Amino acid sequence: MKKLIIFALMVLFASVAAAQQTSWHGYVSQGVTQSSGSHFVTDNEAITTELTELGINGRYQFNSSLALVGQFVYLDGGNRYEQGSRLDYLFLDWAVLENDVMSSHLHVGRYKNHHWLYSATRDVPHTRETAILPQSVYFDSFRDIALGSDGVFLQSEYRSGVGQWQFNWSLGRSDVSEEQTKAFLGPLANGSSKQDYVHQVSLYWQPDSLNWRLGVSYLASDFYYEAAPVDSFIDGSTQIERLVLSLQYFSEKWELSAELLQERRENRGGISPTFRQERAGEGGYVQGRYLLSSSLSSLLRLDFYDVDKNDPDGHKLNHATGGRVPAYFGYMDTTAVGLRWDITSNWRLQGEHHWVEGGGRIQGVVDPSTINSTEKYWRMWSIQLMHWF
């Protein structure tokens, strides 16, 4: 599979270099970052340059209805995710239908997740509001699986008398690396995780004025874990269902974005053959950006997440683990502020500071080292310079 991907990328970029019906774009970004009171981004309060994002994409247009597109990225986000290069997407884009009122595109290959507000370009620094997205919805331990998958994606847009409708549907699966398994289950997990499938559907509506955008999306996915011969876990499986409501409002001087999430998770096995746990987490964020001038804007965001909606303060979690896991791992609430300066039309300097209470989105399963390194109240910040072309 890897050889096939490399070959397809070579064909794509060779075509980009040689042919007329091609285009390419890219971005480069470097930042300085720190997490204090937690190892979420950096270890031991260190201020580091572990905030690097590079990407290059190409599009080869065979004809007006068929194109091959791909993007290759290099990412370093500190402890938030695995450092290194990734094939972000590589798919055939087929314009199935195009007319005055409707258009439909089918993407076959490694497609992008277009179901949430920032999911499609989560790794593209100048398309998102902050370097660290609201963890309630954009949980970094889950990120590589939520970015996109190998399979098919369909997007249809319909322009009616009451506004514009966008329908998205996708079915695929993603590889889960050893690093991602550890990020999700903790460093004691020596086995391997696999995703059976991820099935997503979403619907967005915008009135003709285009100043509102409302959406609803649903995700269903199955994972299983194969334990290693020497492992703290045994074989197990997880079923996840996710419902997200999205809202955006655009005004001349300010904009509002909000997403609300409910996530049902059923774990089987893993700890013991008869272990079964079902819980529903919920959360969301609301953020406002105010345009101070045409090049300067400020941001305020409130983000909250309860690991179990029936245990919002984490007391049951603390009790169930015999006091081993502090109650504040049952939730994570964050207040973030940011400032953005658009130096030119393709250069930007962006800074942000997050005040966090709780550790509910630090890791999928809490392990002793995370407990020791995470205080109830902690902070993180970053300053990032970005350029795109």
Place this chain on the structure above:
Amino acid sequence: MAQMDRLQIADNKIKPFLLKLVIVWCTLGMSDSFAQTLTIVTHANVSQTAFSQSEIRQIFSARKQFWDDGSKITVFVLDPNTAVHKQFCQQNLNMFPYQLERLWNQITFSGQGDPPLIKHSQDEIIEAVLSTPGAIGYAEESVLEKLRGTQRNNAE
């Protein structure tokens, strides 16, 4: 004269719409810069000469990327910070420039298409449209009129 012959000014459906909106904006107390009428300009090889507002929105928001004959659409716009671009976005696309930019970036970096090309003046847009097959752009009626006048003088 040859240059003017190659310049197609779309006598389009949105023109009366624009005039109507200009009046609305004026009564809302918008600045004088908003009182200019914008006109869609296309390259001579573009056979379409009338556009609905929906089509304009699809083209300039990078949703429609090919003409009906299958040739590629190349879109030229002014820098997003300019008053003319702001007027174009608000009056014709029902968007603020930052909304449009975000849409372009999302489309470009998720593999769905290419963004418009940015020019620094209306003269540059007109020149680029004239020399690029399949191109479309916009300019103020007064700028186009001035160009027509120059061409007439040169012809005489």
